[in-house]
Amino acid sequence: MKYLCLVYLDERRLDEVPDRECMACGDALRASGHMVAGEALEGVHTATTVRVRNGKVAVTDGPFAETKEQLAGFYMIDARDLNEAIQIASKIPPARVGSIEVRPVRQLDVARGLEPAHVSHAGAP
Amino acid sequence: MTEAAAAVETVYRAESRRVFATLVRMLGDFDLAEEALHDAFRAALEQWPREGVPANPRAWLVSAGRFKAIDGIRRNRRFTPLDDVAELVEAIPDERAEIDAEGIEDDRLRLIFTCCHPALALDAQVALTLREVCGLTTEEIARAFLSAAPTLAQRIVRAKTKIRDARIPYEVPEPRERAERLDAVLRVIYLVFNEGYSASSGDSVTRVDLSAEAIRIGRLLVQLLPDPEADGLLALMLLQESRRAARTSADGEIVVLDEQDRTRWNRDQIAEGSALVERSLASRRIGPYALQAAIAAVHANAATAADTDWAEIVGLYDVLMRLAPSSVVELNRAVAVAMRDGPAAGVALIEALLARGELDEYHLAHAARADLYRRLGRADDARAAYERALALARQAPERRFLARRLAALPQ
Numbered sequence: 001m002k003y004l005c006l007v008y009l010d011e012r013r014l015d016e017v018p019d020r021e022c023m024a025c026g027d028a029l030r031a032s033g034h035m036v037a038g039e040a041l042e043g044v045h046t047a048t049t050v051r052v053r054n055g056k057v058a059v060t061d062g063p064f065a066e067t068k069e070q071l072a073g074f075y076m077i078d079a080r081d082l083n084e085a086i087q088i089a090s091k092i093p094p095a096r097v098g099s100i101e102v103r104p105v106r107q108l109d110v111a112r113g114l115e116p117a118h119v120s121h122a123g124a125p
Numbered sequence: 126m127t128e129a130a131a132a133v134e135t136v137y138r139a140e141s142r143r144v145f146a147t148l149v150r151m152l153g154d155f156d157l158a159e160e161a162l163h164d165a166f167r168a169a170l171e172q173w174p175r176e177g178v179p180a181n182p183r184a185w186l187v188s189a190g191r192f193k194a195i196d197g198i199r200r201n202r203r204f205t206p207l208d209d210v211a212e213l214v215e216a217i218p219d220e221r222a223e224i225d226a227e228g229i230e231d232d233r234l235r236l237i238f239t240c241c242h243p244a245l246a247l248d249a250q251v252a253l254t255l256r257e258v259c260g261l262t263t264e265e266i267a268r269a270f271l272s273a274a275p276t277l278a279q280r281i282v283r284a285k286t287k288i289r290d291a292r293i294p295y296e297v298p299e300p301r302e303r304a305e306r307l308d309a310v311l312r313v314i315y316l317v318f319n320e321g322y323s324a325s326s327g328d329s330v331t332r333v334d335l336s337a338e339a340i341r342i343g344r345l346l347v348q349l350l351p352d353p354e355a356d357g358l359l360a361l362m363l364l365q366e367s368r369r370a371a372r373t374s375a376d377g378e379i380v381v382l383d384e385q386d387r388t389r390w391n392r393d394q395i396a397e398g399s400a401l402v403e404r405s406l407a408s409r410r411i412g413p414y415a416l417q418a419a420i421a422a423v424h425a426n427a428a429t430a431a432d433t434d435w436a437e438i439v440g441l442y443d444v445l446m447r448l449a450p451s452s453v454v455e456l457n458r459a460v461a462v463a464m465r466d467g468p469a470a471g472v473a474l475i476e477a478l479l480a481r482g483e484l485d486e487y488h489l490a491h492a493a494r495a496d497l498y499r500r501l502g503r504a505d506d507a508r509a510a511y512e513r514a515l516a517l518a519r520q521a522p523e524r525r526f527l528a529r530r531l532a533a534l535p536q
Binding site: 001080081082083086087103104 | 244290291292293294296298302
């Protein structure tokens with residue numbers, strides 16, 4: 001199952017995570033077969049946010065939200081289950097300085113969004 | 126009731142959670158497993174009167190549950206793509222390979238670790254554990270926590286949804302993650318215990334005894350996963366529970382430790398708890414629960430309040446402060462120091478704590494301070510401290526206790 005690991009970091013602490021460590025991490029994940037994709041991102045000062053409202057394209061400078069920790073990169077991994085994904089995420093170097101959000105990838109469903117809202121997980125616990 | 130129906134009920138009480146745990150593993154889904162469990166027991170009620178109670182009731186029930194579940198999946202195939210049905214059924218393990226004693230033991234451990242997974246919110250871990258490990262109903266859990274049943278139901282549904290959607294696996298953690306994951310389990314158990322510990326005894330007729338449930342899970346854990354901290358937690362709970370009859374008066378008023386009638390302490394629980402403490406400390410992997418239990422054991426084994434070995438208790442707090450420092454531990458240590466060295470020594474420590482800005486909103490810090498001032502004859506300081514404690518205390522019995530202490534001060 002695919003999981004996205006979103007790497008969040010306070011940019012002032014970037015020096016604590018040297019690039020060569022991140023490269024080594026990527027290599028290790030490729031060697032173990034867990035890596036699907038992964039990239040580091042340029043700093044948040046290069047971010048641009050795009051929204052389309054009422055047919056109009058609105059472009060603003062900066063990330064979608066101002067937070068202390070900002071998105072610094074991502075890894076898309078293939079893992080057996082959440083436990084394995086957590087193990088992998090904990091070895092991503094920025095984890096010791098920032099936060100890694102781990103979220104499963106969802107298969108798009110051609111029928112979803114077309115029919116009336118269908119409560120799929122309702123029912124007594 | 127017929128003999129067979131009585132047998133089914135006995136088996137239900139003794140084995141239903143174990144059967145459930147195995148079905149969760151086989152079927153990979155809590156809700157499917159629950160339906161399968163009910164179907165299995167329904168089948169037992171129908172067949173055991175005719176065929177007699179089976180030699181291995183648990184195995185029979187697991188087999189029946191599994192059969193009914195597969196049957197159900199096949200019958201619902203109209204709503205599920207054919208590929209998925211085949212896949213679902215194939216994923217269910219062959220029953221011959223699965224039904225052995227060891228497999229079933231581990232299943233309850235798998236269940237505990239899954240319900241207490243750190244990826245779930247803490248209140249969800251608590252609700253899920255009580256529901257799936259203890260078999261309490263949603264209504265019983267809601268009443269025990271004084272919450273609304275729909276809120277609790279939603280919490281449980283969300284937790285199961287996360288388990289399914291994020292694919293939280295149903296397994297006992299690997300050794301390298303075991304310590305952290307066990308911490309999460311112990312935390313849930315102790316939370317449940319404390320919720321029961323502070324519950325008002327008046328409602329106990331209709332409310333499930335959470336302390337008893339916590340001890341039950343604690344026992345199961347010790348049985349399935351020998352570990353010094355699991356021992357330590359069970360010991361701590363037993364030792365605290367042993368004082369239950371003595372800690373409230375007939376009118377429901379608080380009786381403090383040094384005034385309790387020690388003949389009302391449960392000696393069996395004290396013996397069991399003390400033995401567990403020794404076993405835990407002997408392992409030389411000493412943890413915070415074991416230390417707190419050791420402190421409780423010193424109290425429990427003192428014949429009278431005056432016989433309490435306060436020096437030993439202070440020593441144990443010293444170790445606890447090194448291992449798991451916290452302001453509350455520091456406060457409790459200060460109280461013990463006051464008993465060993467006199468009130469002035471204790472006051473100095475508590476005042477230093479408060480001066481650092483810690484525990485200013487904690488009523489017990491001010492209550493402890495007040496008591497020491499009282500013993501030092503500093504009535505005005507005692508009065509101010511009791512008043513502060515009263516302003517912060519929320520539970521009625523505690524408030525009444527503090528009010529009594531306040532009123533008893535010399536004018």
